Amino acid sequence: MKKVIIPAALLTLGLFAVSVSGQNITYVGSQKCQICHKTEKQGQQFPIWEMSNHAKSFAALSSPAAAANAQALGVKDPSTDPKCLKCHGPLAEKAAEFKAEGVNCEACHGPGSAYKTLSIMKNKDEAVKNGLKLYGNADAIKTWCLTCHQNAHGKTYDFAAAWDKIKHPVPGK
Numbered sequence: 062m063k064k065v066i067i068p069a070a071l072l073t074l075g076l077f078a079v080s081v082s083g084q085n086i087t088y089v090g091s092q093k094c095q096i097c098h099k100t101e102k103q104g105q106q107f108p109i110w111e112m113s114n115h116a117k118s119f120a121a122l123s124s125p126a127a128a129a130n131a132q133a134l135g136v137k138d139p140s141t142d143p144k145c146l147k148c149h150g151p152l153a154e155k156a157a158e159f160k161a162e163g164v165n166c167e168a169c170h171g172p173g174s175a176y177k178t179l180s181i182m183k184n185k186d187e188a189v190k191n192g193l194k195l196y197g198n199a200d201a202i203k204t205w206c207l208t209c210h211q212n213a214h215g216k217t218y219d220f221a222a223a224w225d226k227i228k229h230p231v232p233g234k
C-alpha cells in the first residue's frame with residue numbers, strides 16, 4: 062500500500078488558499094457560479110454539472126459500493142480518507158465547506174472569489190489574472206482529466222466520449 066505524503070507547503074496553501082498578486086483568493090462554491098451560468102443562453106453549465114456524476118462524487122463515498130471498495134484497500138472511512146478524497150472530494154483539504162460538492166466548478170476552474178465579478182468574468186484575460194483556470198486545447202484538457210481518470214478503479218478511459226458527456230460550452234463559441 063502506497064503512503065500518501067502531503068508536503069507541508071501544500072497544506073499551507075490549502076489553509077490560506079491561493080494568493081494571486083497579493084490578494085487572498087478563496088473558494089466560493091458552485092451556487093455562486095449558478096447565478097450566471099444556468100440559462101440556455103449562457104450554456105447551462107450549472108445544470109449540466111449538477112446532472113453529472115461529478116456533483117455526486119463525494120456522496121458516492123458513502124455508498125455500499127464504496128464500503129466494499131474501501132475494505133479491499135484497507136480504508137476505514139472513505140468519506141474522510143485522503144486516498145479517496147483526492148479524486149472524489151478534491152476540495153476537502155482546500156475548502157472543506159464545499160467538499161460535498163465533489164468535483165465542482167472550482168475544482169476544475171480554480172477558486173472564484175476574485176474572478177466571479179461580472180466585469181472581470183466578461184474579460185477572459187482579467188479572469189485568468191484573477192485565478193480562473195482555463196485549458197485552451199484538447200490535449201491540456203485531457204491531461205487534466207487523466208489526473209483522476211487514468212486507470213481509476215482499473216477502468217479504461219475514453220477521453221473523447223467522456224468530454225462529450227460533460228462539456229458545457231457557451232453557445233456560439
Ligand code: HEC
Nearest residue numbers: 089093094096097166167170173177178179182183185231
Ligand atoms: C456575475 C455573473 C457571473 C458569475 C457569478 C460567474 N460567472 Fe463565469 N462568466 C460570466 C460571463 C458573463 C462570462 C462570459 C461568457 C461569454 O464568453 O459569453 C463568464 C465566463 C466564464 C468562463 C469562460 C471564460 C472564457 O472566456 O473562456 C468560465 C470558465 C467561467 N465563467 C467560470 C465561472 C465559475 C467557475 C464561476 C463560479 C466560481 C463563475 N464563472 C461565476 C459571468 C459570471
Ligand code: HEC
Nearest residue numbers: 121126127130131134136139144145147148209210213216
Ligand atoms: C484516482 C482517482 C480516484 C481515486 C483515488 C478513487 N476513485 Fe473512486 N472513482 C474514480 C472515478 C474516475 C470513478 C468513475 C469511474 C467510471 O465510471 O468511469 C470512480 C467511481 C467510484 C465509485 C462508483 C460511483 C458510482 O456513482 O457508481 C465508487 C463507489 C468509488 N469510486 C469509491 C471510491 C473509494 C471508496 C475510494 C477510496 C478507497 C476511491 N473511489 C478512490 C476515481 C477515483
Ligand code: HEC
Nearest residue numbers: 094098106107110164165166169195196197202230231234
Ligand atoms: C471536470 C472539470 C470541469 C468542471 C467540474 C467544470 N468545468 Fe467548466 N470547463 C472545463 C473545461 C476543460 C472547459 C473547456 C475550456 C477550457 O479549455 O478551459 C470548460 C469550459 C467552461 C466554460 C467556457 C465555455 C466556452 O464555451 O468557452 C464555462 C463558462 C465553464 N466551463 C463554467 C463552468 C461552471 C460554471 C462549472 C460548474 C457549474 C464548471 N464549468 C464545471 C472543465 C470543467
Ligand code: HEC
Nearest residue numbers: 113114115117118121148149151164205206209223224226
Ligand atoms: C478531481 C478528480 C477528477 C477530475 C479532474 C475529473 N474527474 Fe471525471 N470523475 C471523477 C470522479 C470521482 C467520478 C465518479 C463520480 C461518481 O460516479 O460518483 C467522475 C466521473 C466522470 C464521468 C461520468 C459522469 C457521468 O455523469 O456519467 C465523466 C464522463 C467524467 N468524469 C469526465 C471527466 C472529464 C472529461 C474530465 C476532464 C475535463 C474529468 N472528468 C475530470 C473525478 C474527476
